[in-house]
Amino acid sequence: MKPPAFDYLRAETVGDVLEGLAQQGGDARVLAGGQSLMAMLNMRLAKPKLLIDIMRLEELRKIDRKADAVVIGAGVRQADLLAWPELAEALPLVALALPWVGHMQTRSRGTICGSLAHADPSAEMPLALVALGGEVLLRSAKRRRRVAAQDFFAGMMLTARSDDELIEGISLPVIQGSRxxxxxxxxxxxxxxxxxxxxxxxxxxxxxxxxxxxxxxxxxxxxxxxxxxxxxxxxxxxxxxxxxxxxxxxxxxxxxxxxxxxxxxxxxxxx
Amino acid sequence: MTRLKADARHSVRLTLNGKPVQSEAEPRMLLSDFLRHQIGATGTHVGCEHGVCGACTIVVDGMLTRSCLTLAAQVDGCEIQTVEGLAPSADRLGVLQQAFRRNHALQCGFCTAGILMSLDHYLARNPAPTEAEIRDLLSGHLCRCTGYTPIIQAALEAAAQLASSKKETSDA
Incomplete structure (x- = not known):
């Protein structure tokens, strides 16, 4: 099938995204890699009035290694993370799970955070986030907050994200020498x-x-x-x-x- | 910030197999439909339209892409490769296409355009693939005719041929 009609907003700053979400709320959806959302649109399981494309925002496409955590931005594609040279050493569990996410042809466009936003109960990235005890970094026009993995997933395809919030990224702990x-x-x-x-x-x-x-x-x-x-x-x-x-x-x-x-x-x- | 209205058509420009093309699309128009109906490039096939079958697979800015899970509006300004760009000229097949023909790697041909795009992209980056790697790549495509075995054979044969032709070029 074909998607329902919606306005399309190509965000040039994170401010554009937050403003769109603040104005349109539950009628807006953030479009990243589109590997879950576009299928939902094609099947008309989602009928947003506004799609906000975040993939031209360079600032969201960063993998940031900190002392005890890795912060993965909302625009980081699954293939980008798989190709990150430090992955096996910093996040060995993600290195094992990521090749199981979809296929090479969907990992090339799908994002890590998009998989978390979709919150399919059988998906690998939500499982890895919960197993590692990571955090989801949420941001709206008014505030920023961090939600622990086990509090983020609220049910099948339901999360703790409010309608006006963007998943800006996730933080996964680096656990030295973990098996x-x-x-x-x-x-x-x-x-x-x-x-x-x-x-x-x-x-x-x-x-x-x-x-x-x-x-x-x-x-x-x-x-x-x-x-x-x-x-x-x-x-x-x-x-x-x-x-x-x-x-x-x-x-x-x-x-x-x-x-x-x-x-x-x-x-x-x-x- | 660009906001495209739902009920209007908007200009989309892209590079298709090296040539600039331009047409119009509503925000909701899928890239697969844009290529086929607006541009007339019907080599890209539409199967399941939810990202599972792989028939519509193309290359966008160097990334393998399901064109049915992509909006035309998303790829404004991008470089796109489709199956129409694989043959070196209108009357000749590329190495991979020839291998498909020799090995009977297609019957009805519906899935073939997508599989060729995946293999072309993969072999360019992984010139000496194993059978297991080819099978992993093909897990992103459904073929209901061949049973996959001749497709794998064709892919391995094309990889070997491409590798040896590269050697000859470098010796010359």
């Missing part, structure tokens, strides 16, 4: 995950984050468990995620994947 693992099961490589899991060794034990099961990516922290104790907490977690049957997989299959992939990945990072 991480990522695995995903999908019908085809590049499809949305049936289950995706990220695991990370932490100071007190291990963290497992799961996408594709609950309506938001969900993380749990445990002490370094093994054997039957690990199986028990994974089983409880798998049920807490509230898996449901759908056309791709049954709830039971999803719980099985959480239990099995969870055990494998935790074994890997605690090795």
């Amino acid at each position: 991480v693992a990522f695995r995903e099961v999908a019908r085809r490589h590049g499809d949305f995950a049936i289950v995706a899991c990220a695991a990370m060794k932490t100071a007190t034990g291990v963290r497992l984050a799961v996408g594709g099961v609950a309506d938001v990516p969900t993380a749990r922290d445990w002490p370094p468990l093994q054997g039957g104790a690990l199986d028990d907490v994974l089983n409880a977690f798998a049920y807490e995620l509230g898996a449901r049957d759908d056309v791709h997989a049954t709830a039971r299959y999803r719980r099985d994947l959480v239990r099995m992939i969870g055990r494998d990945l935790i074994g890997e990072v605690l090795q």
Whole structure:
């Protein structure tokens, strides 16, 4: 299908974006790489009155390495981040997860922040943000605020972003020497995950984050468990995620994947 | 700041396969439709129109792009390559196109324009690909005729041929 009619605003400053959002509110949508939003428009699942194109704003296209975090601007494409030479060292979990985002032909245009704004519960970047405990940097004409990953995702394709706010970027912590693992099961490589899991060794034990099961990516922290104790907490977690049957997989299959992939990945990072 | 009104047509200029072109588009017009209906460049095919099938894949400013997930207004001033630009002249096929023909890498041909664009872009940057890399690239395209095997064969053959032709040029 074709998109509904909308005005198109090519922003030349961040001020243009914030002004457009302030005036038009919920009837405006920010257009970055367009790899989710344009599909939503074509299917008429979104009917904004105004699209604000932010991709000509150089200031949003920065990957900024700070002492203990990496700040990724709203205009940074997935392919740009994959090609960033420091990625594997600074953000090893993102380096593992990013090749699973869509296909080469969509990563070339899709942005990191756009994937977060779209907030599909089975998408990899929301999962990585939650697993790493990152923050979303929101800005409106009136204020700036930082929202922690677990507070940002409010439900399936719902976020804590207000209608007048731009996702200016995200901040992902650099955790020195962290051991991480990522695995995903999908019908085809590049499809949305049936289950995706990220695991990370932490100071007190291990963290497992799961996408594709609950309506938001969900993380749990445990002490370094093994054997039957690990199986028990994974089983409880798998049920807490509230898996449901759908056309791709049954709830039971999803719980099985959480239990099995969870055990494998935790074994890997605690090795 | 430029604000284009929904109900009006606006000028869009771009470079298509090295030549400047210009036409008009409403803000909501997809790049795929702009190329086909406004410019008349019907080599780019439209399949699913939500970014999944890959038939409409083109190159915009050096980036592989689903033209159905792109607005004409977004690419004003950009450089675009489509399947029409692959052949060296009207009566000759390029190396990749010849390999497709030899290997029967197309049947109905609907997906072919997009796949050729992806492979042309990829081989130019990765001259010695593995089969696994080609398969990964092709995961962004749907072909319902071939079963993909002849497409992979054609891609590997074209890569080898392009690599050897480059060597000869440098020796000369």
